[in-house]
Amino acid sequence: MHRETVFLDDSPKVAWYSYLTGCGAAYFIQWVDDSGKPVDVFVADSRDSNAYIRYSSLSDAQENWFHSEVAEIGAPVTVMLDDCTMASVVKNLTSTGVRKIAIYHNDHTTEAHRAMNDAMSSWDVVICSTPGQAKALRKIVPQELRVTSISQPIPDAVQDLSGSSREADKFAFFGRLTSVKNVIPLVRSFTEVLKCLPGASLDIYGEGPLEVELRKVISDLQLRGNVRLMGHTDEATVRMRDYAAIILPSSFEAFGLVIGEAMLNETPVISFDSDYGPREIITHGVDGVLVPPSDFSALAKSVVQLGMDPEFARRMGKEGRRTVLRRFNSDVIMAEWEKLVDDLYRSGGHL
Template sequence: MTRHGGGTARDIVLVGNEVDELGGVGRWQTFMARLFAERGHRVTVVGVAPAGSPFDLGEDPPFRTLTLHDARPPGRRPVRGLRGRIDPVARRREAVRERERREAAGRLTALLRESRPGAVVIVTQVWAMEWVALADTAGHTVIGMSHESFGTSRSSSRFARVKRYYKDVDRLLVLTREDADLWIGEGLNHVGFMPNPVPLEPGPPSPRTDKVVAAVGRLGYEKGYDLLLDAWAEVSPRHPGWRLRVHGSGPDEEALRRRCTALGLDGSVEWAGRTEDVAGALRRSSVFVLASRGEGFPLSLLEAMSRAVPCVAFDCAPGVREIVRHEEDGLLARPGDTAELARHLGRLLEDPGLRDGMGDRAYRNVRRFSPAAVTDRWEELFDLLER
């Protein structure tokens, strides 16, 4: 079967932790599902569990959805000593957990058995791979993904699970060549890399006239908003009239607001909450800042650049420096160096010519990650793996 525009129309099944969880991977998963569907592929998005903080998939999305469990399944409880191994209550609990996991994997197997020859299973998160590993994927191409940097993965429990659960997939994809080389060094010789696409449709650039520095993301430890406030405490007194506008919500919001007050920044920091109009928020800003402690291939940088907004960021991952070219279309600071982050912000705030030049170059350079270009790369990979 051929798709519109030529090539093979496939069944594509994206399997993640949730179908519609608010966050970078969830947004990427939904966006790619739409891009694949627009190319004529038949797409299903599968989640292991319901989302805790769901986002709106929109009216009549062009893909099917399936959630394997009605509630988030419990994790395996550690068993300590002989007594733990023979405890009948613990053994029954583990037996129930395992039976429910296999029943859920059976629902995925049933879906895959309905798929046409040449189907592709894309596992977007390694936790979800635990269910894919239990399902019958015979005859289908399985692609595993890690949406974080090698360094971030290595510092978490996901590192061992990537090596365990992805070792036999047809291809493991990470976000940059640099990360792929590091995983190959761990003995995984089937690793490739695939960048994220710009997640916004082409639109008008920011005029860069508002005295606003924008930040977009979940208010959690990994995103480094505490570090951003420390940097802003150095920037704000030297640049009166400029505001830091934070778009997002999360578990650290109350603590961050208290820190903001303690630093005397209430007059120059605006807590704007979650927004469904990221493009509009970026068009109303002149600079974008990312102070994350760790990242993969941050969509927020792509979004800002697609609106001609120059970016200042911590160089915390290969994906960051893959997107932002230091001193060309943005500025990168050493990870955690709030003084350097503050200096870079200051340069852009006080120099409209620098701001405009970097913003215009960002608008041009980000096109290498256009949805069409990235989807082409995916389809080329599907053809390669089918041979």
């Protein structure tokens, strides 16, 4: 499905948005008022190809769609929600035989998750990616609500590592260029790395709102020869194989999929010991390196240590791959999900 924007005649003002199916038919249309605010929604009537049903808002349309789908499928139905914008819609599903699972993939304390948190009493189970976050969530949910963790699977898409061109003094960052990822302080701290490893390089993969400021910092610190902005890549797991280590200085990582992907490619990760994923995935000094949060001096020292001891980095990388294959393979994670859903229905919705 893709969106088509329709403008008023000879005007830059939007009249409506049409969401089209692959064959070009308008599945639903959202009108826009004079201020640019979306208003009425018209959804194609599945019973009449020439008719549309009018709703006062997108959430009303979504709620109607959910109820009609549940009625058509019949009990039992499991609804898994990981989209905060749909929380109020799913909250109102009260049909017998419906089980509702809320999934947190990110920081539950942010404003973005308020709708999910406000609907807590309506969930049957709350799932997050790590035991650490599950423990934190239990402090804010109703006592009778079960909170548990199921890790994200890390598919083993690596076929052959023999062609990697790993270099001892090449490092990389993969992630959004945002404040929570601490990419600007990372670049500043890389000047300390260069004092011990003058030929070291840092490649930064990703896009985000801090890109302009980041370019200025790199220029002001005269790091253009050592720090490169690589932009977005669809081949992150392949590129990771070329580096001595991946650096992850985030203030928060609910899981940290990039950690697992790097480890799977035998590339060790140097990460802050931040909530919650890094400390759940990495065993410090065995299959990766954990650094006290916000300690960029210690982070730089860890980068230097791996850069000066490529054999240690190699052993750590191999151990990291073994960790991922043992703990985060798809079969293991899927079995956990199947057991959870089975238990949910066997218990009548209360675990």
